[in-house]
Amino acid sequence: MSAVLQFLKARTIVALILLLALFLIGIELVRPGTVTPLWASNALLFAAPLAIMGAGQTLVMLTGGIDLSVASVATGAAYLLATNASSGDFSAIALALALGLVVGAVNGVGVALLRVQPLIMTLGTGLMTGGAMIVYSQQMLASQPHVPAIIQTLGAGKIFSLVPVDLFLWIAVGALMLYGLNRTGFGRLIFAVGDNREACHLAGIRVWRVLFVDYLLCALFAAIAGLVLVGGTNAADLSLADSYLLPSVACVIIGGTSIFGGRGGYSGTIVGALILTALTSLLTLLDVAEPLKQILYGAIILSLAAAYARLTE
Amino acid sequence: MARKHLMAAVAALALAAAAGGTASAAGKYIVGVSNTLIGNGWREEMICSIKAEAEASGLVSKVIVANRNGGPSEQIADIRNLISAGANAIIINPSDREALNPIIKQAADKGIVVVAVDQAVSAPEAYVLTNDQVDYAKLGAKWLFDKLGGKGEVVEMRGIDGVPADADRHQGFDEVLKNYPNIHVTSIFTGWALNKTAQATKDLLASGKQIDGVWTSGIDSTVVDAYQTAGKPFVPVVGADNNGFIGQLINLKDKGLTGAAVSNPPAVGGAGLGLALDVLQKKEHPHVVKITPTVWDNTSEAGMDELKKAYNQKLDPFYSVAINVPPYTHYTMEQILACKGP
Numbered sequence: 196m197s198a199v200l201q202f203l204k205a206r207t208i209v210a211l212i213l214l215l216a217l218f219l220i221g222i223e224l225v226r227p228g229t230v231t232p233l234w235a236s237n238a239l240l241f242a243a244p245l246a247i248m249g250a251g252q253t254l255v256m257l258t259g260g261i262d263l264s265v266a267s268v269a270t271g272a273a274y275l276l277a278t279n280a281s282s283g284d285f286s287a288i289a290l291a292l293a294l295g296l297v298v299g300a301v302n303g304v305g306v307a308l309l310r311v312q313p314l315i316m317t318l319g320t321g322l323m324t325g326g327a328m329i330v331y332s333q334q335m336l337a338s339q340p341h342v343p344a345i346i347q348t349l350g351a352g353k354i355f356s357l358v359p360v361d362l363f364l365w366i367a368v369g370a371l372m373l374y375g376l377n378r379t380g381f382g383r384l385i386f387a388v389g390d391n392r393e394a395c396h397l398a399g400i401r402v403w404r405v406l407f408v409d410y411l412l413c414a415l416f417a418a419i420a421g422l423v424l425v426g427g428t429n430a431a432d433l434s435l436a437d438s439y440l441l442p443s444v445a446c447v448i449i450g451g452t453s454i455f456g457g458r459g460g461y462s463g464t465i466v467g468a469l470i471l472t473a474l475t476s477l478l479t480l481l482d483v484a485e486p487l488k489q490i491l492y493g494a495i496i497l498s499l500a501a502a503y504a505r506l507t508e
Numbered sequence: 509m510a511r512k513h514l515m516a517a518v519a520a521l522a523l524a525a526a527a528g529g530t531a532s533a534a535g536k537y538i539v540g541v542s543n544t545l546i547g548n549g550w551r552e553e554m555i556c557s558i559k560a561e562a563e564a565s566g567l568v569s570k571v572i573v574a575n576r577n578g579g580p581s582e583q584i585a586d587i588r589n590l591i592s593a594g595a596n597a598i599i600i601n602p603s604d605r606e607a608l609n610p611i612i613k614q615a616a617d618k619g620i621v622v623v624a625v626d627q628a629v630s631a632p633e634a635y636v637l638t639n640d641q642v643d644y645a646k647l648g649a650k651w652l653f654d655k656l657g658g659k660g661e662v663v664e665m666r667g668i669d670g671v672p673a674d675a676d677r678h679q680g681f682d683e684v685l686k687n688y689p690n691i692h693v694t695s696i697f698t699g700w701a702l703n704k705t706a707q708a709t710k711d712l713l714a715s716g717k718q719i720d721g722v723w724t725s726g727i728d729s730t731v732v733d734a735y736q737t738a739g740k741p742f743v744p745v746v747g748a749d750n751n752g753f754i755g756q757l758i759n760l761k762d763k764g765l766t767g768a769a770v771s772n773p774p775a776v777g778g779a780g781l782g783l784a785l786d787v788l789q790k791k792e793h794p795h796v797v798k799i800t801p802t803v804w805d806n807t808s809e810a811g812m813d814e815l816k817k818a819y820n821q822k823l824d825p826f827y828s829v830a831i832n833v834p835p836y837t838h839y840t841m842e843q844i845l846a847c848k849g850p
Contacts, residue, residue: 226715233738234714241707270547325547329575332552333847339822351737428702429733430752430825433547434577435702479711485669485697 203506207451210506211466214499218473226480232357238472240351240359240427244269246468247365248420248436248443249450250372251413253464256447257376258389258406259456260306260313262413264321265443268298269421269436271328276422277340277431278332284343288422295418298324299411307406317410328433342429350426361423368416372461385409389456442471449499470499536569537788539781540590540598544578548700549750549826550726550774551601554626557778557831558599559849560839567785571849580607587611597621597784599777602629605672621787625780627672632795635787637780637836639772640798641673645680645723647803648746648770652721655744655766655807659690660720663712667700667725677725698727709734719743726772728753729825732765748772749804752825754815757806768805769815774828778844779836799833 203210219230248265255262272291279287298320305316342350352360376382384405388395395402420439425431450467452459474495478488541558545551555573562568572593574586583603588611590598598615602608602624609631612622616633623635652662664681667674678695685691694717698705705727712719713734721744722731728747735742742760745767747753757767776799783793804818805811818829831844 226717229715231714231716234711237707237710237714241710329546333556340824351733353737356739424703428706428730430702430729432549432702432826433552435547437547438699438701438704475707476711479696479708480715480717482694 200506207503207506208462208466210503211450211463211470215466215470215473218470218477222473222477222480225477229480234476236353236357236359238469238476239362239365240353241475242468242472243359243361243365244350244420244423244427245439245442245446245472246465247368247416247423248439249446249464249468250368250461251416251420252443252447253372253450253452253459253461254385254409254416255313255413256444256452256454257385257456257459258409259392259454260406260410261444261454262302262317262410262417263314263440264298264302264317264324264414265417265420266436266438266440267321267324267328268295268414268417269424269439270431270433271298271324272418272421273425273431273435274328274332274433276346276425277342280341280343281339284345287343288346291422292415292418294324295414295416295421296411299414300407302414303407303410306410307403313410325433332433340431342425342431346422346426347429348426350423351429352426361426364419364423368419369461369465376460381405381408386457389458391457442468445496445500446471449496449503451503471496537567537596537785538594539568539571539784540587540593540595541571541573541575541777542583542586542590542598542600543573543575544583544586544601544603545700546575546577549824550772550828553827553831553844554601554774554777556844556847557775557837557839558781559847560843561778561781561837562849563843564837564839565782565785567789568781568850578603580604583608584611587615591615591618591620595620596788597623597781599623599625599780599784600629601626601777603671605630605675621784623780623784625776626774628676628796629672635780635783635793635795635797637776637783637797638799639776640800641676642680642683643798644770644772644801645677645725646684647801648768649681649684649723651768651803651805652723652744652746653684653688653691656691656721658688660692661718662691662693662721662723663719664693664695665705665708665722665724665727665731666695666697669697674725681723698725700725700727702727702730705730706734710738713738713740722746724748726750728767728769729756732756732760732767736760742766744768746770749818749828749830750826751820751823751829754804754819754829755821755825757804757815758812758819761806761812766805766807768803768807768811770803771801771830772828773799773830773833775831775833775837775844778839779833782836782838 223230271294276287276291279290301320302317305311306313349360388402388405446467447464450463559571562571580603612631612634615622625637628636696708709731723746726748729752742765749769749771804814
């Protein structure tokens with residue numbers, strides 16, 4: 196037993212995958228015959244935007260920060276895309292991504308240069324982005340919004356009706372994250388800044404640059420996730436990504452990244468996103484009252500985080 | 509001499525002030541709006557209809573919108589602020605049937621006309637102008653159950669657990685269901701959110717669960733989209749009069765989509781203001797006004813005609829095509845789309 200625990204402690208990712216398997220068994224018990232290739236393909240389709248948002252969240256949480264503006268950025272990007280699609284797909288996509296860069300830059304300046312607490316900084320910019328989008332939406336009632344075909348394919352398309360298109364984007368993001376965090380100087384700097392900012396500063400590292408790029412990337416990932424989301428719903432409203440805010444943090448924590456920074460990585464977040472998506476699916480299929488579903492969702496996330504903390508202590 | 513001039517000037521000023529006073533008393537009302545679900549297309553259109561009616565009436569000097577996500581406690585605070593801001597009429601889309609009653613009474617005691625639109629409140633002082641939400645569900649459910657020949661597996665995609673409109677609709681749905689013993693229902697709450705609906709629909713489709721028909725509380729085109737992307741044959745779908753869904757009922761009929769749209773005009777907002785302005789000008793109105801919804805299906809010729817007449821390619825998929833509620837609203841299509849109040 197202790198050998199098993201020792202093994203799991205050394206390879207927490209294995210523990211996470213076992214947990215995911217447990218959820219799949221749970222779904223099969225609730226409704227036998229559900230976990231099919233089609234179910235798995237849907238799960239990947241819906242886990243992708245969460246995991247892409249989680250990529251950004253992993254980056255900032257590794258430095259001991261957090262980004263609470265990701266949901267507003269994703270929603271804003273989706274809404275900008277839909278309302279500007281009639282003036283050309285390319286410019287609409289560019290505008291959507293630009294929103295991510297602008298909010299990311301403001302977050303970066305606030306956290307890195309002005310030393311505002313990340314929680315407060317990103318809460319503020321998130322609210323500002325959301326408010327600005329409401330003002331904008333009321334100017335745009337007659338703008339013929341639609342979602343470009345390429346984004347629909349990205350967010351809902353499947354190759355051979357089985358392999359979701361957004362999986363390829365997710366793989367690209369994942370490869371970039373895993374390579375970037377583990378094999379590049381910038382990746383090591385992120386861990387170092389999260390571990391001991393003061394020491395980094397004394398060692399002559401320009402900490403503000405690391406943090407600035409970090410928050411910029413996070414918001415950009417959030418904007419990309421917004422595009423995937425709106426492709427999946429084929430319509431944008433101003434609450435599109437609201438329900439992704441806390442899961443984007445939760446999938447990082449379940450995946451083993453410390454909220455104090457310096458420890459963790461993206462591979463855990465990947466499995467974390469899959470676990471949360473499977474959990475949502477399980478609760479949809481579970482024939483119980485809505486309040487009970489909410490209680491279960493909260494309780495399961497809590498116990499996952501608690502179990503993980505014990506395992507990695 | 510100088511003194512005389514001064515007197516004249518003062519008199520002139522007083523006269524001007526009096527004239528100004530009567531001009532504003534001739535009916536420049538301040539209107540407050542309290543809404544607690546933001547980012548929802550229907551609610552945005554509702555607010556725009558209030559602004560448009562304010563503009564079209566010429567009786568309103570200012571529309572103050574308190575617009576944020578929240579529940580009864582946030583809404584009570586918002587209404588309190590609107591009272592302080594000097595509103596003569598307050599239009600609310602209530603987040604709870606009972607919890608707002610004390611603050612509504614406070615407002616009414618100050619002579620403020622309070623109109624609850626879209627969803628009901630139980631305060632006797634308030635005016636309530638809503639789409640008949642019980643009927644909304646009854647009409648759609650009856651169409652669906654008849655379409656299925658009175659038997660089969662139906663998914664009921666509800667809104668937000670606990671809000672009055674959802675409770676009323678569920679009540680109507682259940683009342684009709686009692687007459688159809690061979691219809692089995694699975695209920696899901698969508699929170700009126702697009703991605704939650706998309707994911708839930710795809711989960712249900714992937715689970716292999718038998719589904720013969722879908723009733724939705726308004727997030728309708730997302731369900732049809734999910735069927736399309738999953739490559740599953742369509743089942744009858746009931747939705748609201750959302751532009752995107754109406755377009756699907758027209759354009760996907762050839763591909764086997766059958767369905768019905770039940771009207772649920774967001775223009776109840778503007779209608780609520782129309783009623784409030786009437787009351788402020790001492791016209792009598794009953795305290796409860798219910799608008800009876802209509803059903804447009806794409807399986808009858810008459811229904812198809814109505815759908816085609818209503819469809820507007822330029823409108824957002826989740827904006828309702830019903831922009832007016834006669835006789836209470838007076839604005840034009842351009843005015844509601846401009847979404848500008850005085």
